[in-house]
Amino acid sequence: MKIIVCVKQVPDSAAAMSVEDGKISWGDAPLVINPWDEYAVEAALRLTEAQGGDVIALSLGDENAKEAIKHALAMGCSEAILVNDPAMAGADTQAVARVLAAAIQKIGGADIVVFGKQAIDSDVGATPSMVARLLGWPAVTLVSEIVECTQSEIKASRAMEEGRQQVAAELPVVLSIVKDYGEPRYPSFMGIRKAARASVPEWTVADTGIDLPSAVVTWPNVMAPPEREVTNEIIEGSNPEEIAAKLADKIMEEKVL
Amino acid sequence: MDFNLTEEHRMVQKMVRDFTHKEVIPTIGEWDRKQEMAPHILPRMGELGILGINIPVRYGGQGFDYITLGLVCEELEYADSTLRVVMSVHMGLNSMGLLQWGTEDQKQRFLVPQAKGEKYGAFGLTEPGAGSDVANLTSTAVKDGRDYILNGEKMWISLATKAHNVLVVARTDFSLEKKSNGLTAFMVETDRDGVTVGDIHGKLGVRAGSTGWVAMQDVRIPEENRIGEEGEGFKIAMSCLDNGRYTVGAGATGLIRACLDASVKYANEREAFGRPIGNFQLIKQKIGIMKRDYDMARMLILRAGWMKNQGLRNTMETSMAKWFATDASFKAASEAIQVHGAYGFSDEYPVERFLRNSKGAVIYEGSSEVHTLLQADYALGYRKDRPLRCELPAYDPDFWQDEV
Incomplete structure (x- = not known):
């Protein structure tokens, strides 16, 4: 089984984000693999451990994206490819999806392409569906469990707000994975050594065989949300019932409920 | 001079950091309060390969260098000193002693399972009546045919109740005027008849770890378990301490960082007189000194690690x-x-735990007083390191990583 897992480099989730001159800044916080993508790598590796085969990590980004790729390699992916093209700076989701789909085709396709649920930087979460559409494959998103997988079909459980949904699809398929799937493994020490030595092929957009896609969505402005003004008030009373009654009145008065 | 860590170093650091943040830090306070070692810690460290991090792959390890060992210890003690203590005794004092002094047969029998994390190692030097005064230890090993009969008690032994193999130093020659020449090292399996172990409770710190005693009563040890030659026990013990101390220093570096991070966070959050306390000069002074000391400790440790990698004698630098x-x-x-x-x-x-944990390390593996004297003796020219029969092997990536 051939699986491609798409990974992205994002600012550490602990980074303090700010907006400076209309641009997002995360200071000197480190860039890390998108946390959701770790679940995607875990799912891809478990699939090949059960079915045999290889997992290829694919990323679109600049030099910094190599950190995410090396992390995926250290977790156990067998090879990796980086699409690194300065012209893609500021690309929107559909442009990213077009390049990823073209890269997947250039790799020679796959039985399964796996994504994390979304990237924590832009939080759009549409890339998996767009890539599936461009490839003409089914998209099974928000996968929390792979119930069964054969060489031709996959049955998966989707995590939805209202409950779980079981779906089946023929391969090839695009999956996006959620946290419920299970804890991603740590990189192994042997994997770290292999990853540190790995040379990652770099392609430009032209190498994937398509013209540079143009963005259809731009970010004319980015602003930080206004800071919330928080005030503390201690409700006093002679007994818990009185305090609770006053609190309930206050909640109603402030129209919290 | 290159101050950069390699990509491998940074990835190992991150991996161990992720492990401690996910699996240790959330619950370590409770285990410390209970004065118990969390049962998952040792097996997990073994499973992840941490217990063999710098041992050659051919001996069951992960094949990384000595600098990596230091970085791992820094990350472990950032979470809790008890995890670094594991590395000090299992790796620094026992496994690296085997790597340096063990025969090929001993490496296969003891080092391989230890590096794989299947068995745990400990170090039995200190006794109820002999700590810094190693040469006067009283445990005995008397030759009986091809075996030795060991008697005595070892005290303040980390992992006493967890370890499978304890590297014990005992007296084999009672006639020598220079008592240190009468000591010999042995690997004692704790499941041998006559070995009993127990934990000590009521410690000030490292409460989430195992510290105890190992008693030996007529324990029969085959000659094949003798590490080095008869009479080499003192030298072996001291060279093991060169490695144990390295892990202790590296861990303490992580503890300084933990104190610094906790203090910075608190100083930015806590307000007094209408502003965060980080704005006050006397708070800044404390934080500034922590930052300075972290950098200094780290550079001293990295120098010692680099010297180990090069195969240079580093007793003085490691002590420092x-x-x-x-x-x-x-x-x-x-x-x-x-x-x-x-x-x-x-x-x-967590800072009160940091203080309780930090106190032990200024006592064990050479108290600060012992190191003060050592450094003075080096400066005064009273002390010189002589070559050893077996030196700690320099880090050779090909040898370390070759799977054979």
Whole structure:
């Protein structure tokens, strides 16, 4: 089984984000693999451990994206490819999806392409569906469990707000994975050594065989949300019932409920 | 001079950091309070390969260099000293002793399972009546045919109740005027008849770890378990300490960082007189000193690690790093409590645990007083390191990583 897992480099989730001159800044916080993508790598590796085969990590980004790729390699992916093209700076989701789909085709396709649920930087979460559409494959998103997988079909459980949904699809398929799937493994020490030595092929957009896609969505402005003004008030009373009654009145008065 | 860590170093650091943040830090306070070692810690460290991090792959390890060992210890003690203590005894004092002094047969029998994390190692040097005064230890090993009969008690032994193999130093020659020449090292399996072990409770720190005693009563040990030659026990013990101290110093560096991070966070959050306390000069002074000491400790440790990689004798440099880093970690922890004010005095915050844990390391593996004297003796020209029959092998990536 051939699986491609798409990974992205994002600012550490602990980074303090700010907006400076209309641009997002995360200071000197480190860039890390998108946390959701770790679940995607875990799912891809478990699939090949059960079915045999290889997992290829694919990323679109600049030099910094190599950190995410090396992390995926250290977790156990067998090879990796980086699409690194300065012209893609500021690309929107559909442009990213077009390049990823073209890269997947250039790799020679796959039985399964796996994504994390979304990237924590832009939080759009549409890339998996767009890539599936461009490839003409089914998209099974928000996968929390792979119930069964054969060489031709996959049955998966989707995590939805209202409950779980079981779906089946023929391969090839695009999956996006959620946290419920299970804890991603740590990189192994042997994997770290292999990853540190790995040379990652770099392609430009032209190498994937398509013209540079143009963005259809731009970010004319980015602003930080206004800071919330928080005030503390201690409700006093002679007994818990009185305090609770006053609190309930206050909640109603402030129209919290 | 290249101050950069390699990509491998940074990835190992991150991996161990992720492990401690996910699996240790959330619950370590409770285990410390219970004065118990969390049962998952040792198996997990073994499973992840941490227990064999710098042992050659051919001996069951992960094949990384000595600098990596230091970085791992820094990350482990950032979470809790008890995890670094595991590395000090299992790796620094026992496994690296085997790597340096063991025969090929001993490496296969003891080092391979230890590096794989299937068995745990400990180090039995200190006795109830002999700590810094190693040459006067009283445990005995008497030759009986091809075996030795060991008697005595070892005290303050980390992993006493967890270890499978204890590297014990005992007296084999009672006639020599220079008592240190009468000591011999042995690998004692704790499941042998006559070996009993127990934990000590009521310790000030490292409460989430195992510290105890190992008693030997007529324990029969085959000659094949003797490490080195008869009479080499003191030299072996001292060279093991060169490695143990390295891990202790590296860990203390992590403890300083933990104190610094906790203090910075608190100083930015806690307000007094209408502004965050980080704005006050006397708080800044404490934090500035922690930052300075962290950098200094780290550089001293990295120098010692680099020397080990090169195969250079590093007794003096390792002693310096251990001495400085442990003293500085004790001060950093004390000042971190001061930064936290009354909250630092309660176990709601981790800094009181940091202080309790930091105290042990200025006592064991050469007290600060011993290191002060050592450094003075080097400076005065009273002490010179002589070549050893077996030196710690320099890090050779090909040899270390070759799977054979």
